Structures are given as C-alpha cells and as structure tokens.
Amino acid sequence: MNTDRVKVEIITIGDEILIGQIVDTNSAWMATELNKCGFELAQITSIHDDERHIIESLDLALGRADIVLFTGGIGPTNDDITKQTLAKYFDTRLVFDESVLDNIKQLFSNRPNYGLNDLNRSQAMVPENCTVIQNKVGTAPITWFEKDGKVIVSMPGVPYEMKQVMTSEIIPRLQNHYSAPVLIHKTVQVYGYPESALAIKIADWEKELPAYIHLAYLPNSGVVKLRLSGQLDDVLALQFSINQQVDKLSQLLGKAIVAYEDVSISNLVGDLLKSKGLMVATAESCTGGNIAHELTLIPGSSEFFKGSVVAYSNDIKTGVLQVSSTDLENDGAVSKSVVEQMAEGARKLLRSDVSIATSGIAGPSGGTAEKPVGTVWIAVSSEDKTISREFKFGSLREQNIIRATQAALLMLKEIL
Amino acid sequence: MNTDRVKVEIITIGDEILIGQIVDTNSAWMATELNKCGFELAQITSIHDDERHIIESLDLALGRADIVLFTGGIGPTNDDITKQTLAKYFDTRLVFDESVLDNIKQLFSNRPNYGLNDLNRSQAMVPENCTVIQNKVGTAPITWFEKDGKVIVSMPGVPYEMKQVMTSEIIPRLQNHYSAPVLIHKTVQVYGYPESALAIKIADWEKELPAYIHLAYLPNSGVVKLRLSGQLDDVLALQFSINQQVDKLSQLLGKAIVAYEDVSISNLVGDLLKSKGLMVATAESCTGGNIAHELTLIPGSSEFFKGSVVAYSNDIKTGVLQVSSTDLENDGAVSKSVVEQMAEGARKLLRSDVSIATSGIAGPSGGTAEKPVGTVWIAVSSEDKTISREFKFGSLREQNIIRATQAALLMLKEIL
Incomplete structure (x- = not known):
C-alpha cells in the first residue's frame, strides 16, 4: 500500500548505537512524527563514523527514498566526520559561517564555567553549497542539501537537539517542499489476549477490512495495540470508514478494549x-x-x-x-x-x-x-x-x- | 582498526520500529553482547515486512559482514513473511517439524485459557535446509542457515525471547563457529564536564594513545563515558597498556571520575x-x-x-x-x-x-x-x-x- 507516499530514510552515524552503549530512541521519535505527517519510513540504518560506509549508505538510501535524514556524527570531537564527508559527497568545501559562531557564542553566554574553545569554533565551518539551519539548543549546526529533487539533512544526534530542530524547522520545511498525502491512524488498545489468540478472535473482521486500511498488531507488555492506517483522497469517507471498523471491533472485543487512542x-x-x-x-x-x-x-x-x-x-x-x-x-x-x-x-x-x-x-x-x-x-x-x-x-x-x-x-x- | 574482526549485521523486520511504535532496544542489547565477545557490528538495518526489501538487505549485508542476524517478522499473524522469504532465498521449501509443535504444546500447557490454534500450528512449518533451534519461551522457532562460510539466523523480535536464545544458543554457537579475537574494553565515567570541554581537557592524553587503543566519547545525561577498546595478540600487554592509560586519565581528571566500570x-x-x-x-x-x-x-x-x-x-x-x-x-x-x-x-x-x-x-x-x-x-x-x-x-x-x-x-x- 501507499506506494505514492513520500519516502524517508534515517541514517544514524556513530559508534554509540553499534556498540550498544545507547538505545536508538531518536529514530522511534522521528518515525512517529514523520508518519503523522504522511511521510513513510522506508528504512533506518545505523553505521559507524566511516567515510566509505556513510557514502555507500547515502547512495543506497537515495536510490529508495526521497528524503534522507542523518543524525549524529557532527559533535565537536575528532571522531565525528559527517560534515566533511557530506561536503566531499556534494563536491563542495567547508567555509566559515559567522552566524553559526554567533549562535554558539549566544549558547555559551549561559555557561560561564566553560568558555568557547577551538573545537566549538571548528563547528562554525559548514559546507559551502547548503542551507544552514541554526541549532537553538546546541553547538552543531544543521545542514540541508538538495540534489535531483531529493532532500538530505544532517542534524545532531543529541535527542533534545534533534527534536527541537525537527519540530521547529525540518518537518515544516519538508511539508512545504513535498505535499505529503493525508494519512489517518487509529489505535485501539486491547488487554488480556496473547497476540495469536487476538488474531484468531478478529480474523473475520480483519479479512473484510477495505484494501485502503492497513492493520498492524503491536504487542506491548500485556497490551496489544491494533493500529489501523488508512489513505484515501476523500478524507471524510476515510474517517467514516475507519470509525465503522472500530465500531465493529468494539462489538467484537467489548471490555477487552482499554483505550481508543494511542496514549500510554x-x-x-x-x-x-x-x-x-x-x-x-x-x-x-x-x-x-x-x-x-x-x-x-x-x-x-x-x-x-x-x-x-x-x-x-x-x-x-x-x-x-x-x-x-x-x-x-x-x-x-x-x-x-x-x-x-x-x-x-x-x-x-x-x-x-x-x-x-x-x-x-x-x-x-x-x-x-x-x-x-x-x-x-x-x-x-x-x-x-x-x-x-x-x-x-x-x-x-x-x-x-x-x-x-x-x-x-x-x-x-x-x-x- | 580491527579490520580482522568478525563482522555482524542486524536486520530488524517489521512495521513497529519504522512507524515509531516501539524503540529498538533489541539491537542495543545484541550489540553489547556481541561486542563483549569480540564481534564487531558493521550495521543495523530496520526494514518493513517486504520480500524484495528483505532480500535486498540480506544481499547487501552479506557483502559486508560474516554474520547476519534477523529479528522479528516471524510471529503467527499474516503480516509476518520472513520465514517464507528466507526459504525462497535459500531455495528451499517449508516442511512440518514435529519437534517445534511439541515445543509449542509444552508452552501452552501452562496457559489453560488459550489453546493451540491454527496460527500456532503454522509456526511448526520451517525451511527444509536449515538448523532449527527451539524457542524455550515463545512459539516462533529460530532458524540458522549457513552459506559460503557465512551464518544467517532468524529469531523472534520479542525482547525476552530474543535474549533467551541469543544467550543460551546463538552466541555460544557463533563463538564456536568463528574464533573471535579478544577485545578488551574499559569504561571510565566522568561527571561534570560537557563533552567538548572534556575533549579539550584530555586532548594531549588522547593524542598519545597507542594506535591499538580506540577511544569513544559517550555522553549520557550529565555523565560522559570514555570507552577505551583495545585489540592486540598479547592480551597481557594490552591489559597492562589499558590500565596505564586509565591511570594517566585518573591523574588528569581526579574526582570527576565517578566510576571505572561500565555500570549504571x-x-x-x-x-x-x-x-x-x-x-x-x-x-x-x-x-x-x-x-x-x-x-x-x-x-x-x-x-x-x-x-x-x-x-x-x-x-x-x-x-x-x-x-x-x-x-x-x-x-x-x-x-x-x-x-x-x-x-x-x-x-x-x-x-x-x-x-x-x-x-x-x-x-x-x-x-x-x-x-x-x-x-x-x-x-x-x-x-x-x-x-x-x-x-x-x-x-x-x-x-x-x-x-x-x-x-x-x-x-x-x-x-x-
């Protein structure tokens, strides 16, 4: 389904995920936000700070998707090479950007104990042919590239920095750049059934779902979330149809349904x-x-x-x-x-x-x-x-x- | 570094991660355990239950790595197609396996409310030319394939099922199959320094690290973990060298070091x-x-x-x-x-x-x-x-x- 949706891939860069030191919560958050806006995630890829691997992954991702979002690998320390690698990939050079340094100075004005250092200054070097987006809550600038109608963005891996810029800048810009189709989700949470027993219980209902509504089973510590996702040009008709299916499910499962929305x-x-x-x-x-x-x-x-x-x-x-x-x-x-x-x-x-x-x-x-x-x-x-x-x-x-x-x-x- | 380490890739299959409904905690756990045993993770890839994409990802992963571990996509419901796809990839067919059904029956003997159903029975169908490993805590069997000296394993995505089989079966079998080199990690946890200030503070020390010791900065809510990873044929010399580096670091950072091990x-x-x-x-x-x-x-x-x-x-x-x-x-x-x-x-x-x-x-x-x-x-x-x-x-x-x-x-x- 949804073959005409705008496709996104996330590439996370850095050792942290690959050596298991951190859990990749960023991708889950980004996936949720992107899905809400009608973008479809085709793949999430985690790789090391390795030039060859970064370029290979970007090439493959651009072969499958319209948008590639990089997170991580742009910190001040020496192991971070994403900025240099992207400059090379887009055949451009790094230039000094005054506005980035101003932004970093502004951030440091609240931290009297730690002055600006050379590593921070080097963060003001950015690829020449890209749009620079200021990082309001951290020192690494965000870079936005366009190539053959596709968008490539590199942003920090620090969760609150990523979230801030995704919400305030990147998602609005992507929505502006592409006209993403309307996608409606409805989640019903069921308690007390193992996944397979629930699948049997609702098998007939599932078989008769319209083709434009997709069902996902999402088990989560005792609760199974049933997620209906629909896409149709006629949004009102789609909303009506999803509600109808939820009503039928409600008759089938009764009090086992503990919530009709995707909240904790x-x-x-x-x-x-x-x-x-x-x-x-x-x-x-x-x-x-x-x-x-x-x-x-x-x-x-x-x-x-x-x-x-x-x-x-x-x-x-x-x-x-x-x-x-x-x-x-x-x-x-x-x-x-x-x-x-x-x-x-x-x-x-x-x-x-x-x-x-x-x-x-x-x-x-x-x-x-x-x-x-x-x-x-x-x-x-x-x-x-x-x-x-x-x-x-x-x-x-x-x-x-x-x-x-x-x-x-x-x-x-x-x-x- | 470590170009001779046995390389592993993880491929997670299913909508859950790509629509952001769950956070991929499995891969972080697997990465930690695999790293401890000297295996190196080259890439983690998350994709949908899509035959073409599964096969493409497997091909690419086998081009880079020695071992490919699939998680997810083998539940009893209709959206799960990994088993069929792997059977096709390895040019074999699905056959009924009595021992898998016995294992499922055994599991259900503790759950009187939910009897064995057709979906569970279908889980006893396995690819003909693979090693079947029983799932002690769930209904989906684990399948182990070998091809051109490489190992491909498909296991459940349910975290405790995956952990159980990784610990008791897959890691021991992989260690047996490859002789993974010894890799020594040492983590020092530093409190009170932002990452860039810490990098400046220890820059001279970092510059003089021997080439066979790799340093990673891992910031984590106020604490920065400094992780030294070393590989050398002479394990005693390596241990000595790492200890020496940690001593120097200790003199440099004093009480800012809150722990000399990677524990919470x-x-x-x-x-x-x-x-x-x-x-x-x-x-x-x-x-x-x-x-x-x-x-x-x-x-x-x-x-x-x-x-x-x-x-x-x-x-x-x-x-x-x-x-x-x-x-x-x-x-x-x-x-x-x-x-x-x-x-x-x-x-x-x-x-x-x-x-x-x-x-x-x-x-x-x-x-x-x-x-x-x-x-x-x-x-x-x-x-x-x-x-x-x-x-x-x-x-x-x-x-x-x-x-x-x-x-x-x-x-x-x-x-x-």
Whole structure:
C-alpha cells in the first residue's frame, strides 16, 4: 500500500548505537512524527563514523527514498566526520559561517564555567553549497542539501537537539517542499489476549477490512495495540470508514478494549482522574516506585497525583501503612489481605481519594512453589470499596515491574 | 582498526520500529553482547515486512559482514513473511517439524485459557535446509542457515525471547563457529564536564594513545563515558597498556571520575551500600519515585533499599515527613531547608541508615524568575550529617527527572 507516499530514510552515524552503549530512541521519535505527517519510513540504518560506509549508505538510501535524514556524527570531537564527508559527497568545501559562531557564542553566554574553545569554533565551518539551519539548543549546526529533487539533512544526534530542530524547522520545511498525502491512524488498545489468540478472535473482521486500511498488531507488555492506517483522497469517507471498523471491533472485543487512542495507560488514567477531580496515591512494594514514576512523568501530574509510600521492607508496611503484623505473618507480604491494607493505609495516610497497592515477587529470586516469581497481588481502593486481584506474570524482573504497573493502572481505571 | 574482526549485521523486520511504535532496544542489547565477545557490528538495518526489501538487505549485508542476524517478522499473524522469504532465498521449501509443535504444546500447557490454534500450528512449518533451534519461551522457532562460510539466523523480535536464545544458543554457537579475537574494553565515567570541554581537557592524553587503543566519547545525561577498546595478540600487554592509560586519565581528571566500570550509577551505589551494610531510603518530590524505581530495578535491592516517601504534594512533606510548615511557607518547597528536612524525615520514618531527598521544578510549568524550570535541590543524610546542593538542569521534564536522579545517587555516593 501507499506506494505514492513520500519516502524517508534515517541514517544514524556513530559508534554509540553499534556498540550498544545507547538505545536508538531518536529514530522511534522521528518515525512517529514523520508518519503523522504522511511521510513513510522506508528504512533506518545505523553505521559507524566511516567515510566509505556513510557514502555507500547515502547512495543506497537515495536510490529508495526521497528524503534522507542523518543524525549524529557532527559533535565537536575528532571522531565525528559527517560534515566533511557530506561536503566531499556534494563536491563542495567547508567555509566559515559567522552566524553559526554567533549562535554558539549566544549558547555559551549561559555557561560561564566553560568558555568557547577551538573545537566549538571548528563547528562554525559548514559546507559551502547548503542551507544552514541554526541549532537553538546546541553547538552543531544543521545542514540541508538538495540534489535531483531529493532532500538530505544532517542534524545532531543529541535527542533534545534533534527534536527541537525537527519540530521547529525540518518537518515544516519538508511539508512545504513535498505535499505529503493525508494519512489517518487509529489505535485501539486491547488487554488480556496473547497476540495469536487476538488474531484468531478478529480474523473475520480483519479479512473484510477495505484494501485502503492497513492493520498492524503491536504487542506491548500485556497490551496489544491494533493500529489501523488508512489513505484515501476523500478524507471524510476515510474517517467514516475507519470509525465503522472500530465500531465493529468494539462489538467484537467489548471490555477487552482499554483505550481508543494511542496514549500510554498512565496518561489515560491521569486524564480520567483529572476529569473526575480525584487524587490518587500509591503504596508500592514490588513495583518499587514505578507507578509513581509513570504518573509523575506526565506534565501537570500534581493535579491528580498525591504521593506514594514505597514499602519495600515489611516494617514500612506495618509501621507506616498500618498493615496488621498478624496478617503479614500469617498470609505473607504477597497476599490479598496485605495488599488491601496497603491500599487502604496509603489512601488514609496520604489523604487521597483513591489508591493503588502492589505486592509481589519480581524476581529473579524470592519465589516459592506456591508463589513463584511473577506472582503479584494488586489492590485498588476508594472510599466505597477495596478490590484486589492476583496476577501471574513471568520470570523477568523488569518485565514483571512493567506489567504490574500496567495492570495496576488498568485496575484503577476500572473503579473510576 | 580491527579490520580482522568478525563482522555482524542486524536486520530488524517489521512495521513497529519504522512507524515509531516501539524503540529498538533489541539491537542495543545484541550489540553489547556481541561486542563483549569480540564481534564487531558493521550495521543495523530496520526494514518493513517486504520480500524484495528483505532480500535486498540480506544481499547487501552479506557483502559486508560474516554474520547476519534477523529479528522479528516471524510471529503467527499474516503480516509476518520472513520465514517464507528466507526459504525462497535459500531455495528451499517449508516442511512440518514435529519437534517445534511439541515445543509449542509444552508452552501452552501452562496457559489453560488459550489453546493451540491454527496460527500456532503454522509456526511448526520451517525451511527444509536449515538448523532449527527451539524457542524455550515463545512459539516462533529460530532458524540458522549457513552459506559460503557465512551464518544467517532468524529469531523472534520479542525482547525476552530474543535474549533467551541469543544467550543460551546463538552466541555460544557463533563463538564456536568463528574464533573471535579478544577485545578488551574499559569504561571510565566522568561527571561534570560537557563533552567538548572534556575533549579539550584530555586532548594531549588522547593524542598519545597507542594506535591499538580506540577511544569513544559517550555522553549520557550529565555523565560522559570514555570507552577505551583495545585489540592486540598479547592480551597481557594490552591489559597492562589499558590500565596505564586509565591511570594517566585518573591523574588528569581526579574526582570527576565517578566510576571505572561500565555500570549504571544506581548499581554502583547499590554495591557500595551492600558492601558497607547500609540501608537507604528516599524522599522524592520532583523525581516522583524514579530514584526508588532505579534502585529497585536491581535484583536483590531489598538488601540495601528500605523504601520511599514520594511527597509530591506539600501536605505529605509536612504531615508524613515532618517538614516544618513555617520553613515550607517561608522558603518554598524547592529550598535547602525543605529538602534537608525531607531527607532527615525519611531517614527517621523509614528507619534507614542514609537517605536521599529531592525537590525541584521538573517543568514544563511551575518555574519562576528566581527558580526557573530545572532548578532542583538535593539532600543526602546520614546519622552524622546532612548535606544539600542546588542544581540547574534544563527545560525538559523527563531529562530533568533523569538528571536529578543521577545527581542524587552521585551525591549519596560521596558520603558513603
């Protein structure tokens, strides 16, 4: 499908990704933003700071795509060679650009401890035949080349520098340069089905999707996102058709659909709390503060989030959250009685309207035959009621923390 | 350098990465593990489930590398075509493999709610001329092909499935197949220098590095990792030479070096606490539980982590942590007096030996002229003393949370 969409390729340059020191979060962010604007990503390529390899990758990318976006390899240190390589590729030379130096000076005016140095000055050298875009939040300038109707951009790999320039300069310029077609996405999030069981359940519906709507399954720690992407000249008809398909899906899956948009579960819960004017608190044992962390990543979370007690050791469960030590001794920390008392204790101590509590065995050690690693009790509590449920996740610590966080937020959503 | 190292390429298949729905954490993990074993990653490529593109990418990768590792595109749903494409590429057909079906049956015996379905049965079809490796934790089998002395492997994209089979099967088989050269890495972590200032500071040292030692700068939220990678037939001489270089660096940078190994700061602090038999607690406002989360990601963290109070709202600071309401009113929540009382309050309430407290303006709103977004007060407290410091980070919420977490853990390290 979408053979007529404008195609983009991303090439990341530098050792960091290839030796595994950093995860390439830039490409995911860029892909999301570019897709929203109707551009299609054909390939993402990560290579070393190596002239031959940079040129070979650029040649191949220009053979497949209309736009090539480079990130990285333009820092002040000696291992960065992208600028020189592009100058060579476009058969031009490096020239001094006063406006780039001014921009760097401006940036350094806020950092009295570290003056301008020779390496920074060398960043003001740019290829002669390109458009220079100033970097508002860093020292490396952005360079924009055009060749045979195609666009090649080189920008920094530092995530916030890349995001700033993509949002404010590059995407608007690309939209101006190409008239990207309208692409409509709709995401439905389904909880409680493994991917293959879900595929069987919705097989008939999937078979009857119109050809101009494409379906993707995107599993994500217990939730499967179903993403419908459509493209049609008649945007209203497309919107109508996508809504119709979502309605059918809704009849098919009912309450297993936990969201009709592509937002994180924490954002969904935050919005719901805000709209109801309720404050939440958490009492976390096995999730160790991750529910609080997820909620406080949201800007403005103080409007719905009160605070937490991370009760990792048992004496905090009894001493701070007022869990009965008899119950703790008889039932164990990972139990219905303890997790319910934790939720109630947090709600009262932190004076919130609703609360969440978790207690489980994240692993890798601590499991027993009766309560293996991955066993987690979760409770949610309001003034009216406290409910709890036992979950059996897997054997991987981080995955158990993430899945328990997700399950806890979804349980809270149920009682709101 | 390292032209004689065995070269690997990773090709990820599927829409997920290219539409930005997921971040490619797999490749970073694989790159780290492969590098440790002396393999060199030449390129990482992400492409769609598209036959022509898969074949083209494989051809190009085999032209550059000795080993090609595919991840993804082998799920049970219809959009996955990697298996069929590889069968075609290697000029073979799909045949039924009883052992794969047995493995799937075994996996499903623990999931009574979802029986074996036709899609799972189709996963037991494998290319005829390849080595099949069973997937111990998922339904898609791993296939291993050899051609002209090169190795091509197709494995699942689900992170824990990929990790399980890489660790237990693929890396050992690759080490057996090639005799990978010994590569020694040493990472030194430096805090408090922007990358370019650090480059100037160590320029003379860097110039005199022996040719067989390669240096990489890896900035990471306030810390710059300097990574020395060396390769030499005489392993003892190499080790000696690397140690010598690190000693010189140590004289040059002194206390700015916060670690001599490539571990997270939280792990470093955790190990230090354990070795001293101390328990830590946290009182978190702007970091919202992220310090607790980072510490509890570490297996066995209950040996050094007591718990936390996430005091997001002011009444928790006063009501639970016993911060003076007069001080809170006079100095504001983001102040020396409040953050020190938070640290002391948490240490007493949670009965820990040492504690960390944070209070700041993570943003995007809430800043003032005097205390702009990014202002964070951090305190650490022990029975002997409480110290605090003001930081000015940047304008990005998530980045401020991460940098405050890092700074707080490093401050704790100072008093241990």
